[in-house]
Amino acid sequence: NAGVTQTPKFRILKIGQSMTLQCTQDMNHNYMYWYRQDPGMGLKLIYYSVGAGITDKGEVPNGYNVSRSTTEDFPLRLELAAPSQTSVYFCASRNSRGLYGYTFGSGTRLTVV
C-alpha cells in the first residue's frame, strides 16, 4: 500500500516551460487536493476534487490546471511556468468519512528560473 505518490520529487523549469506534477493514490479515496507550501506562508490550496470528473478551485488556482479522469490520479498542470510558482507542492487525499484523514504525498520541490 503506497498511499499517495508524487512524481517528480524535484524539478527545475525555465520561465515559460510547462510541466505536469503527478499524484496517484491507491486508497480509493474520493477527495484529493493540491497544496503549495511557501516559506512562512503555510499551505495554500490550489485545486481540489471530490471525485472523478469533478474539480474545483482553491485559494490560489491561477497558473494551474487539474483533471480527475480516474479516482486514483490527480495531476497538476503548469502551462507557462513563472518564478512565482517556485514552491513545494503537496498532494493529499482522504476518504469520505472525515476531514482529519488527510494522507499527504512526499512533495515535489519545483524551482522556476
Added chain:
Amino acid sequence: AQRVTQPEKLLSVFKGAPVELKCNYSYSGSPELFWYVQYSRQRLQLLLRHISRESIKGFTADLNKGETSFHLKKPFAQEEDSAMYYCALAPQGAQKLVFGQGTRLTINP
C-alpha cells in the same frame, strides 16, 4: 471567512523545557481542529485532533472556544520534536481543511 493564525513562525526552546505552540482561529460555527506535523524531509502527518482528546508523543491540545484557540503543549520538549507544525481547521460541512501558516519548532540540546 475561516482563518487560522499561528503567530509564531519560529520557536526555539531547550530540551526538557515546556513548549507551547499557539493557534487561534476565526470561525462562527463549531469547528473541528487538528495539528499536523512535518519532520525534516518527511511528509505532513496528523499529530492530533481535538475531538479525540488524546495525547500523542506527549503533546496535548485543548480547544478553548471562548478564546478561539487550540494551542499545542508539551511539558518536556525532546530534540526529536523539532519539526514544522501546522494547525488546521475544518469548518462544518466543508470539504477541505484550512491551514495556518505553520510554526517551525527547534529544540536545542
